[in-house]
Amino acid sequence: MAGLRIEHLYKRYENSGKKKSVQNDYAVKDLNLVAEQGEFIALLGPSGCGKTTTLRMTAGLEDITKGEIYIGDTLVNNLHPKDRHIGLAFEDYAMYPPLTVYNNIAFNLKAKGVDKAEIDKRVREIAPLMQCDDLLDKMPVKLSGGQKQRVNIARAIIRRPELLLMDEPLSHLDGKARQAMRTEIKRLINDIKCTTIYVTHDQLEAMSLADKIAIINFGVLQQYGTPAEVYDDPVNEFVASFIGEPPMNILETTIRGKGDHFVFTFDGSNLEIEVPKRYNNVVKDGFKCKMGVRPMDVLIGGPDSKGTSEEVATFENLGDERRIGIHVGETLLMLITDAETRYKQGDIIKLEVRGEKTHLFDLESGDRIREK
């Protein structure tokens, strides 16, 4: 049984003509997505791409323009939010300030008329899971951002939802608290095994938490797959450059024949990178496209390296890794190294690129060009 099934979902806001960022007037366009029972799905994409709209339609907080949403086997298009068996944890904590944490967590069960003893049992079950047992007597105003978020999530899961919907739940937290909460969410979801849809624009969060990631741009699903699939096998330039930090290097290139193989060449640079042989059937001398390569697949060669000599344009020391930028024509090619050497602008290094790790993208559409 699918935890959630979305079929040909569209959303058009009536006033969207005024919003420049909605391409073709649709905030969500022909979205299809299946989350299996118990799966953790991240909806990932830039601001305004339609993630929250999708979540709100799933929750029943926003009308659907066209399409179907099933939770389990039930078509929920016309069901009231309270009848959808969902738990909601949105970025604003939306707690009731005059109520203690206990009463905030218990609120929805009380409203449903669940008896007192059962409510108490459930609050005391959930509180340790979300590490808020010592907060139960506190008032919301006394809580830190991380604590509020834990209570917020406890409120969402106390109803034992079939589907947990989370919208940027970590966005108010700073770096360390964010990391800690991320780990807690992962542990929690493993414990309660609830199908979860999690909205974020943070690719690291999506990569570390999700079983599958739906990457959306301008309301259109670009790719839906496991973190490894979207990282290693991106379907287009958008996905390739959205996933990974620092992002994949993408450079315009002209392919040239060289003996029995082809090389990527770049305007204004001597750099040449071997095109993987598997592309021999799709490229030819003079073929123009974009080449993508991840910064960790660009290496600094040793003294005997046959790589090209290049000048360091930028150097950043980030503690556990160092980032070097090299001008290739007008584009900055980034590489990451864990070597201790500190470079400075103008230093010469030998550059080696792992040709076998390169991807090809269509110059116009950005679609991945695949071997035949």
Ligand SMILES: Nc1ncnc2c1ncn2[C@@H]1O[C@H](COP(=O)(O)OP(=O)(O)OP(=O)(O)O)[C@@H](O)[C@H]1O
């Ligand atoms: N109530 C509304 N009326 C009109 N347009 C809206 C409304 N809500 C959202 N939009 C538009 O729909 C598009 C998708 O918005 P949505 O909030 O779903 O994106 P998002 O990916 O969640 O963005 P963010 O990460 O910034 O929250 C945006 O262009 C937005 O301006």
